[in-house]
Amino acid sequence: MKGLYFYSMLQTNLKKPHLFSKLLVFVLLLFNTNLSAQKKQIDSLKQLLLLEISDSAKVDNLMSISRLYQSINIDSVLKYSKKTAVFSESTNGYRLAEAYNNMGACHFYQANLDSANYYYQGALDALDKNNDSIIKSFVYCNMALMYGNLLDKEKEIAYYLKAISQVESNDKEVCTIYYNLSRTYMNSGFEEKGLEYLIKAYESSKKSKTEIVFDYATSNLASYALDNSDIEMFHEYMQRVDSLCALDGNPSSCYSLNYLNGSYHAEQRQFENALENYRKANTIAKEMSFVEDIMETTAMIARMEYALGKKRKAVKTFAVFDSLYQFHPDPTLGMKNFNLWAEYEASLGNYNTAYNVRLKWEALKDSVLAKEKREILIDSEKKYETEKKERAIAEQQVTIKEQELDLAQKQRQIAIWVGLGGILALLLGASFWTNKERQKRKEQEIVSLKSRQEVVRLEALVSGEEKERVRLAQDLHDGINGDLSVIKFKIDGVDKRKLPKVTHEGLDQALKMLDNAIDQVRRISHNLAPPSLQNFNLTEAIKQYASKMQSTHSVQIDFETFGDMPHFSSDQATALYRIVQELLNNIIKHAEAKETLIQLNHTEEHTELVIEDDGKGFDTKISKNGIGLQNIASRVAFLKGNLNIESSGEGSTFTITLPKNS
């Protein structure tokens, strides 16, 4: 039970320095709680701003205003810090680091840790130009607080140590940091280290007469000593607290003094003294209007009264506690005291009241337990949130680094370009020439690309056309001609002996007409897709075609082939066949030739198709664009070959050369 008091004591002590260490970030501390006076001061400073004053004066002025707003409104602090930063930037960064630091602290208060970090970094950058070790220690200290909130203990401690290194010889500044560091160590379970820094804080604050730090450090040391039953040390520190209270009547020192003394006497079972101490502490707490402290001390008084056998008084005091509790229902305090109160009532035989108070306590216990659970949840949520923020910070840092790298690269590039400028000027002529060459090359590339595209187009066209022809030819050949043959079989199958002569003759005529139709369909089909090209090869197909043309026309057609025919794809063979077909048709139609020679030569280098006639010839310039010749030209292009036409009154020569492996 007694341990609990000290625990509670530590808690109150813990809170205040924590708040204090946060306040530190605003460069100058003001514990003036006289708000109206502050507001008056702000108003007069604002009036000053309206006057024509220098920018640096404005900076000083704005800084003062933002400082005065500290205990009034954080948003206003931020607003005036921003204004300060703006003017500061226009005055070569006069007090810029301080402005940034304060902005960072405002964001820290508002839990915008990434923004806080951003401004702290800005402050550090500003300090690189205008070093000020005290300001730097503030920034580091604030960053340590930030990392503390991010639960990054290592960084927190590292930044405190950095802050300390900036102001190590300055006791006034360093004591606060020592104190904060000691709290961090204590909370992390490093009691020895915590104690070491607590003593440092105590000593440096004592030397520099930094009262608040000294007060808290001393109280903490005393509490620590009592907790460890080191009565001697306790008394030693208590004397300091006593003198602090006596010297300047600092209420929080006096409260600590009396509360700690009460706790000490309670442990020594000197309940009268303890009661007196607690009553004094209670009075101070009432003066300061710290409700929790009032309740705490009230409960302590009740315990002491009960311990002294003043049961009825104790019960009444608890009733006071309860009335305060109605006003400020602090569940922790309720939990600590209601069960005791119920016990006291029961010992007086007030079972009814005891029962009700006990019920209160039970209900509270449930809700506190629930609350504890909630707090665990909230705590884990906080952890998650902070982790998220940490990640965001890390990401932002990466982006900033990237931007820096980009900038550096750009600067390097600029430097290179500037350096190369002269040389470039000299090279301009040359580059102009090269450019022209390149353009020429590009044009050639475009031409070749176009022709390649043309080939692709032709391939699609030619093979598409050929496929269609083959399909059509097959439909005619196998489909219609098959059907026609069947019809013929049917008619032929009729027993003519039984038929009259007229009918017999009619049937014979029909059979002849059918034969004729079948022949025509076959011819059309074979023209569309030469079957010997499908079934045999190019040579065979050309031979067949030449022979057929010769049999139906008066022109003498010779076909010869030399060398081993390379493997042609069916598209290539078809294209060559079509060229022969087209040229031969042209010759028969227009050349009035007596003889035609088709020669297909395969050598190691190329395949050469020569078609010659002894006809009247034609003007190659005029006829070159004739549809027939265009068809041939596009097929030659598809074969990636070369077409040469010579024509005179003695006849024409068409030479198509295909390079090997085309």
Place this chain on the structure above:
Amino acid sequence: MAISVGILDDHEMILEGLATMLSQTEEIEVTGCWTHHANCLEALEKQRPNVLLLDINLKNANGIELCAELSNTYPDLQIVAVSNYNESSFIKNMLRNGAKSYLLKNTSKEELITAIRKVHSGERYLPRTVENILLEDSLGTPKPKTSIPKLTRREKEVLQFISEEYTNGEIADKLFVSIKTVESHRTNLLSKFGVKNTAGLIKSAMNAGLIS
């Protein structure tokens, strides 16, 4: 005894037409009709007809190749090609591969029966139309080597240069072509004149009056 006939044609109506046509002839008996060559081959293993009517255009098979395969496996099976192709290359290839007869699909009943009878008795038979195709084809082939060969204009130029004792390299330069091209022209000329070397070429060319 009746002549047994099998028919392989992927066109079912033709199969039916041919079978109907043949059914009216007493001496002929159709013992099997197949639209797929695999079925035909399977059936032939068990029981062989005397004569097989074979189409060239088959599903998943080539009648020309099948003809060679069948006449090799069953030398006593007489094959009559029945096709819509009227080109000499088809006719010659089928006959070369063992077919004893070649009919066009629009054959008359008489011709068909004649063909079956003839091949069954061990003769070859070609109807007049098919004979004509082969005749025209043989007339269209290059003239015998004794006559003057046909030369292209370029070949005539090359021949002229050779007769003037130009080397291949010099001819290539004159004609703006590669030496290899000149060489191939020279080889072609030797081939066309049916001679072994340049001396023979010059002699033949002079005889033909192509060079002076």
